[in-house]
Amino acid sequence: MMLSKQSDTRYIDAAPYASALIEGHRDFGYSLKTALADIIDNSISAGADRVRLVVDTISNSPSVAIADNGRGMSESELFEAMRLGSKNPTFDRLPSELGRFGLGLKSASFSQCRSLTVITRQDGITSCARWDLDLVAETNAWTLELIEDYEGELGYDLLDEIGTVVIWKKLDRLVGEIDTPGKKTEYMNAEFSLAERHLRLTFHRFLEAPKSQFQISINNRQLTPLDPMASFHPSTQKDPDDNIRLSNGHVRIRSYTIPHYKKMSQHEWDELGGPEGHLKSQGLYIYRENRLIIAGSWLGLAKQTELTKLSRIAIDIPNTMDAQWKIDVKKSSAQLPQPVRERLKRIIERFVGSSKRTYRSRGKRLVEGTMHPIWNRVQVEGRIHFKPNSEHPVFQSYSNCLPHELKEGFERCIRLLGAGLPIDALHAELVGNAESIVAMQTSESDLNQVVVDLTDALLVSNVTPDRIKDVLQNYPLLQSNWELSERLVANYLKEKGL
Template sequence: MKQKKASRHADATPHAAALIEGLRDIGYSLETAISDIIDNSITAGARQIRIITETSVDEPFIAVVDDGSGMTEDELVAAMRPGSRNPLSPRDAPDLGRFGLGLKSASFSQCRRLTVVSRKVGKTSAAIWDLDDVAIRNEWMVQLPDDISGSPGIDELGNTGTLVLWQKLDRLTGGMSHNAVKRAEIINRRIAEAERHLRLVFHRFIETPKRLSIELNGRQLLPLDPFATSNPATISDPEEVLSLNGSEVKIKSFTLPHHRQMSTTDWEDIAGPEGHLKSQGFYLYRGERLILHGTWFGLCRQSELSKLSRVRIDIPNSMDADWKIDVKKSSAQLPPVVRDRLRNVIERIQNGSKRTYLKRGQKMVDNKRLPMWNRILADDKIHYKPNIDHPAFSAFADSLPPDLRRGFLNCIALVGASLPVEALHADMAGTPEQIVPDSVDEDTLDQAVKATLSVLLGANKDINEIMALMKDVDPFRSAWDGTQRIIAATIGSKEKK
């Protein structure tokens, strides 16, 4: 029997300078890079995390200080090693890590000098990766300085905990490294943009201050709950549990309130810079840490009528491979079995979102509520026409001679035919919350209220029912104080007679 020749081996150790520069371009943004550092702090049991920035000095820096368990020198050196953990290795439930690359790749994406100082059991250890030094030596050698007393942020470190310090912020200066004012302006703007991301990604941790507090330059960050669970008008479905490979996927659907049921500040806050249309969809959490949001995973399209729909999906860190969580912990893919279940969830919760909008619209066209406009569905097309039977129109038309009455009704029909459908569609697709009914003057309101009141009283409806009917439709709803005053004066004068 012929024996196989033994394989030869060749040294394939990567060049330190080349590979470590490559780690800079995995695709981190400032907000995802800071989030990765915070993940490590949470895994270390931190209860307080402080982000400190100094941008106006000659050598600007960003520091993240926590009060976690800290590391010994051996543990620190291991943590500074690229690929310090195998992603296939089991992790404790609170562990937010993934590949053992986060600390290094996140830091290198923003700076050329990473210093980590950690304090554990009364002993302080420090290690430094300086990419300029690696470029010269071309060796996988981390610096272990004896004296770190002058390091920015070192005074913020407590009895236990870790300081992560970024210096040589070449990726954040926007090419303005020689213009201190412009450089500070650019970095400060980027940090301000990152603030909302941190409030959102870690909102479930900081909703309970005793669990975790995150500060940015001395100011505590407030949680940003994308589901508005504290608003009583938010609709939430029961949680569903799906078993997958011995672990559980938890799914909970929410329908946000209509914008008229929230303050403008809260509405804009949960919408974010891209608006509610781009914020609808699935919100994937790994260990309560937000991984991905504002996507339907290709199962449906984002639409105006479904923009109030949001679905929270919770997975444990043991399912990283199933969901293909990436290094940055900012993207994922649906496992096939979950995809099938979510199709049903989408149909149900999108119907809920549509009802929230349509419910308000239907009040306008409900015959019991004296609509100013009629919604007509014919030949698969929807038309809106002014309701010529509305008391405000019919009472005035009846007071006119026949020739003038015909001209008046023609004018009303012309207004309906000139409805700017395209402009309304464009506005509703963009900023529907900015579309409001036009106001009417006192004389117009007086005429409309008295005409409507006369018809409703003639139909033997009591005053409470009349008030409820009129409060639901414009122009009365938008001028309710004036409407109430006119009703009271009209009723009072009738009673005196």
């Protein structure tokens, strides 16, 4: 349709087809967890300190409701919020605003459902509107429904005196083609379990801030913060802050070395590693206005290795840098500006050494000559071998008891044990899963033999009796069983009258 004509130029209405464009807004790449996080961003921007998720995974018509006690919206504000592209990303925003394009509410919701209803209340006035993609497809028009009889709507009972409730129905993307009720519920529950961890991680700074008293709950279960830096753990190592000032704000960089797994409970360690493990969790953690947008990646600045998996760097940026960092619609990816990239290269080169030293110092103790190691580390022509230490006091003590004709066979057994070390299998297990590999339990009689033979060897080496216990406590095998080992050492020294 021609709108007007001036000189030789014609102007026509080239508005996109509603049914085609709105379906395209379903494919920005949101997952359930990133979609929920985007909705909660709006709640935080609205000043809410309580967000409640009510999830129905068992009925024939599953649904999700996200309710907050923020400032709510007037009817005109609601209509604007339901408009696609309601906010220009180049406009200035308050530091508390976590949105960018004015697309999050709609695109995040459409990625999971075909029916988006919003009920909101401000100054005692309640307003309700709905996008139904089936209706848009049928009419091929931007048909936004205004709901007058909102009291009968799902989620209305969650509305506070002021605040907003977002309701997802027709969860076609979340449920998919699963038609068995039991499997549908099982799949949805698994997805919400992953989403729960993501929300605890993404908003951990809001959840742990004492003054804000911010809360998120799922089906009346309050979420606890998950700090990927373990910044409050007494064994976490923290480097001084590093600040980079740019034209539109400054970037704050803080480096952390999380504790070795032996200094944490199993639950704490597993929480930090998450489902992908610590190898994937190392790297950069980028926060935009205290909201986590990148969780664990070196972004091409370093390799993810077993020796650096304790290294994590928190980077804080303001929302004034969105264009410079190329923050996407989902707020789940970013690109480092060149000045930041150059500074980070130098920081990372210096910093990751502390994580490597944490592991290497433990490795060195296993092969330190004065400790009578069971295994020796041998380097020949650039290749590293580990072989049993045939001079270990336990081996020597037993060898001395053998007849001459059996000694050679015993030494051969020790050599074959070293040659048969399953390097490939160990490497496969160690990559990303080193903490799950533990030594087998040692019997008391075997432990006692180690104590006896090592004590005799130390006495021969002129170690005084009063220092025996201190030296043996650093021996890895005895250290891991020290309560029993200490008693065995005391008994043996007593037997010898020392």
